[in-house]
Amino acid sequence: MTTARPGPSPTLTGLDVEAFTREGYVPVPDFLSDAQLRRLRGWMSEIEAWPADGDGWFQHDELGERGVVRTRTENFSPFHDGLRALLTTGALPAMAGQLLGEPAVLYKEKVNYKHPGGAGFATHQDAPAYPHLPVSVSCLLAVDDATVENGCLELAAGMHQQLLPTDDDGCVRPDITTALTFRSLPVCQPPLGMTTECRVCAVELADPVWFGRVVLTVFVGAVTVTIFGSG
Numbered sequence: 714m715t716t717a718r719p720g721p722s723p724t725l726t727g728l729d730v731e732a733f734t735r736e737g738y739v740p741v742p743d744f745l746s747d748a749q750l751r752r753l754r755g756w757m758s759e760i761e762a763w764p765a766d767g768d769g770w771f772q773h774d775e776l777g778e779r780g781v782v783r784t785r786t787e788n789f790s791p792f793h794d795g796l797r798a799l800l801t802t803g804a805l806p807a808m809a810g811q812l813l814g815e816p817a818v819l820y821k822e823k824v825n826y827k828h829p830g831g832a833g834f835a836t837h838q839d840a841p842a843y844p845h846l847p848v849s850v851s852c853l854l855a856v857d858d859a860t861v862e863n864g865c866l867e868l869a870a871g872m873h874q875q876l877l878p879t880d881d882d883g884c885v886r887p888d889i890t891t892a893l894t895f896r897s898l899p900v901c902q903p904p905l906g907m908t909t910e911c912r913v914c915a916v917e918l919a920d921p922v923w924f925g926r927v928v929l930t931v932f933v934g935a936v937t938v939t940i941f942g943s944g
Contacts, residue, residue, distance in 0.1 A: 726806070728809065730812065731888045736871055737871060737872065738820060740898065745854075748886075751796070752855075753854075756882045757824060757926050760786050761824070761926075769784065769791060769792060770789050771786070772786055773786075773787070777828060779829070782826070783826055786823060786910065787821075788822070796822075800822055800930055801818075805930070805932075806932060809852065809932035810932075812850050813934040814934070815934040816934070816935045817932040817934060818933060818934075818935045819848060819931075819932060820930040821930065822929070822931075823904065824926055824927070826925075827927075828924045835885075836884060837883065837885060838877060838879075838885065839851060839931075840876055841883055842883075846933055848934065849932060849933045850931070850932045850933075852929070852931075854927065854929075854930070856927060858900065858901050860899045860901060861899055863925065865897055865900060867895040867896065867897050867898065867900045868896050868898055869894060869896075872893065
């Protein structure tokens with residue numbers, strides 16, 4: 714398969730890092746060129762079409778209003794040269810390392826496919842899913858336009874330093890959610906958004922007529938995780 718060219722390397726100024734520390738997220742506009750975006754969209758079509766019984770990757774399908782649809786692909790980087798290069802070399806791990814304060818390595822990657830009529834994601838924090846990680850940085854790379862009208866990511870900024878009470882499904886309790894103030898993060902010229910999403914509150918809404926894809930990755934500090942895992 715085609716190997717990705719290294720992405721652009723935006724420089725995160727001290728102000729950006731300070732904003733990240735304060736708010737729990739930082740948008741990086743114009744991360745992808747038109748050519749890189751076209752190539753990424755092609756790669757998304759490739760892996761979405763992979764069979765469900767692949768040797769190592771994971772495809773998740775659900776029954777929706779229009780029949781069985783693919784909603785998620787996970788662990789694809791070992792099997793796609795281009796996406797592996799995009800997620801493990803160049804700008805993405807470099808920026809994650811800047812935000813973590815140490816070299817970063819890819820821990821987890823997946824693609825969410827949001828189909829017309831599909832359900833959104835309830836308010837949640839990622840930290841409960843990774844109890845063995847002391848800290849991580851998540852990256853959301855929008856492949857298609859995500860607007861307020863069709864259901865973009867919404868964040869409760871500044872809530873990344875605490876874990877909120879959850880319900881039986883692992884989502885933030887409804888009574889807590891109603892007390893939060895959310896910011897919409899529309900992506901019309903797909904930028905990269907890095908968040909401490911292991912702890913930030915996030916919610917995505919579904920739209921009845923829109924199809925969109927986002928690449929979600931989790932980076933961890935190589936030094937911290939090595940020390941933490943050594944017991």
